Amino acid sequence: xxxxxxxxxxxxxxxxxxVGCGVIGRQHAKLITANExxxxxxLVDPLEPAATALADTVESELHSPRPxxxxxxxxxxxxxxxxxxxxxxxSGLHADLAVEALNAGKHVIIEKPIDVxxxxxxxxxDAAAAATGQVVSVISQHRFDPASVAVARAVxxxxxxxxxxxxxxxxxxxxxxxxxxxxxxxxxxxxxxxAVMNQGVHSVDLLLWxxxxxxxIQAHTALLAHERIEVEDTAVATVRFASGALAVIxxxxxxxxxxxxRIQVHGETGSAVVDNDRLQYFHAADNAxxxxxxxxxxxxxxxxxxxxxxxxxxxxxxxxxxxxxTAHQKQYADVVEAIRSGKDPRVGVEEATAxxxxxxxxxxxxxxxxxxxxxxxxxxxxxDLVVHTGRA
Numbered sequence: 001x002x003x004x005x006x007x008x009x010x011x012x013x014x015x016x017x018x019v020g021c022g023v024i025g026r027q028h029a030k031l032i033t034a035n036e037x038x039x040x041x042x043l044v045d046p047l048e049p050a051a052t053a054l055a056d057t058v059e060s061e062l063h064s065p066r067p068x069x070x071x072x073x074x075x076x077x078x079x080x081x082x083x084x085x086x087x088x089x090x091s092g093l094h095a096d097l098a099v100e101a102l103n104a105g106k107h108v109i110i111e112k113p114i115d116v117x118x119x120x121x122x123x124x125x126d127a128a129a130a131a132t133g134q135v136v137s138v139i140s141q142h143r144f145d146p147a148s149v150a151v152a153r154a155v156x157x158x159x160x161x162x163x164x165x166x167x168x169x170x171x172x173x174x175x176x177x178x179x180x181x182x183x184x185x186x187x188x189x190x191x192x193x194x195a196v197m198n199q200g201v202h203s204v205d206l207l208l209w210x211x212x213x214x215x216x217i218q219a220h221t222a223l224l225a226h227e228r229i230e231v232e233d234t235a236v237a238t239v240r241f242a243s244g245a246l247a248v249i250x251x252x253x254x255x256x257x258x259x260x261x262r263i264q265v266h267g268e269t270g271s272a273v274v275d276n277d278r279l280q281y282f283h284a285a286d287n288a289x290x291x292x293x294x295x296x297x298x299x300x301x302x303x304x305x306x307x308x309x310x311x312x313x314x315x316x317x318x319x320x321x322x323x324x325x326t327a328h329q330k331q332y333a334d335v336v337e338a339i340r341s342g343k344d345p346r347v348g349v350e351e352a353t354a355x356x357x358x359x360x361x362x363x364x365x366x367x368x369x370x371x372x373x374x375x376x377x378x379x380x381x382x383x384d385l386v387v388h389t390g391r392a
Contacts, residue, residue: 014107014339017042017082019073019097020089021050022182024111028086029054031328033064037336042080044070073097077104084339087111090182091197092190095120098136102127107135109335113201114138114352116192118360119383121353128349135338137345138352140205141327144334146313147279148206151265151272154308155210159284160267166211166247168203170195173258179229186229188387194223194231197359200251203261205355206274207249210265213242213354218371219362222390225254232389237362249362272305276317277327279305354378363387 016038018025025045032040040058045051051069059066070076073085077100085101087094087110095115101108102124114121128136142148154160172195184190191198208214219237226233234252241247263274270284282305305314331347338345361377367387376382 011037011340013037013039014083014336015039015041015081016084016086017044017073017076017080018054018067018086018088019044019076020087020093020111021045021047021054022088025086025088026054026057027328028088028111029058030062031325031332032086033058033062034329035332035336038084038332040064040067042070042076042082043067044073044076046071073100077101077106082106084109084335090184090190091192092116092120092184095124098124099127102131102134102136105131105134107335107339108137109332110136110138110352112139112205112352113192113197113356113359114349115356116188116190116197117383118353118357118378118380121349121356125349125353133342135335135345136349137331137335137338137347138349139328139331140202140347140351140355141331142202142206142277143209143347144327144330145274145277146309147274147277148209148263150279150282150308151263151274152209154270154272154282154284155265155267159286160265160270160272161285163211163243163245163265163267165245165264165266166207167250167262167264168200168207168247169250169263170200170203170252170261171250171255171259172199172253172261173256174199174226174233174253176226176228178253179226186226186231188230191231193359193363194221194229194235194389195233195251195253196221196235196249196362197231199253200235200249200261201355201359203251203263204249204358205351206263207239207247208351208354208358210263211241211243211245211247214239214358214361214374215242216240216371216373217358217361217365219249219365220390221363221366225256230389232366235362235366237365239358278317279309279314280316281305282308282314360387366390 043051084107179186221232221235233254237249239247260276273281357378
């Protein structure tokens with residue numbers, strides 16, 4: 001994508017539209033109204049009551065001017081003078097709306113994932129490449145967490161030496177009512193998958209950020225604790241990376257009552273553990289403990305996490321809501337800065353497509369019962385394969 005130098009752009013507020021007024025759309029509306037560089041001017045949803053209800057919330061609870069409501073993005077683009085479109089619909093509709101907005105000359109931010117299949121992701125990439133001066137970013141807010149930033153910095157600066165292994169484990173619980181709350185939930189067409197695609201894609205994205213490019217993936221999936229859905233609620237996979245590092249992916253929405261999302265990175269001279277977005281453990285040999293202090297044990301003196309990120313971001317996270325809001329705000333700020341300065345956003349189409357391709361490779365492997373190569377999946381070799389979920 002070619003981004004024009006817009007450093008001299010007047011710092012007026014960017015007129016923003018939210019497309020999709022469900023749970024995620026409401027989250028984005030809060031973020032936009034809290035950002036002094038943005039102005040929420042339009043809400044788009046084919047269900048009029050959804051757009052009206054969110055407009056009421058913006059006006060009465062968020063104390064912002066009431067945005068206009070539209071039943072289609074085309075109508076909003078025609079009337080509202082929009083600069084930025086936030087796509088917050090079911091996942092399988094992301095690409096169509098993003099391409100429509102890009103073709104209309106708008107900046108775009110897409111809620112994760114970029115879409116549910118790689119042909120759709122490629123359409124977004126093509127539209128972005130053809131655009132001039134437009135920013136496209138995909139939500140991956142955990143790349144902005146202080147804990148994740150600290151680990152990525154340590155990996156890239158060589159403080160952990162050669163990276164040898166990693167673990168991405170998300171052990172959450174979703175009751176049956178979650179899947180029953182919308183006809184699109186738990187479907188391949190609009191959800192694109194289950195515990196990995198819908199909940200675990202952020203963990204997969206961080207694993208790629210830390211360990212690099214996958215080479216080969218072997219996976220198993222299952223539907224074990226839910227009914228009336230097509231997709232998996234439990235998945236495990238092993239991944240070999242181009243660096244030689246090995247990793248495990250584990251994602252489930254069948255871990256009652258719901259535990260944490262956890263990333264581990266291990267290397268020759270250091271290790272780190274991020275748990276619920278906080279740096280639970282960090283140790284690098286270049287920051288050795290004082291004489292007599294132990295360098296072993298998660299709570300031992302060898303834990304340098306607080307030195308890296310401070311007490312708050314090294315503490316246990318029992319809620320997560322404050323971090324979620326803050327991380328999203330940082331990504332929105334990054335998008336605004338990209339628009340203002342002409343630089344690329346931290347998370348663009350390429351990064352989002354790599355995460356999607358990794359998830360897709362996991363599903364392809366589970367369907368075929370054999371290991372698959374990431375590059376084959378990325379290149380489209382399995383685009384026409386109908387994936388399915390393993391059974392107990």
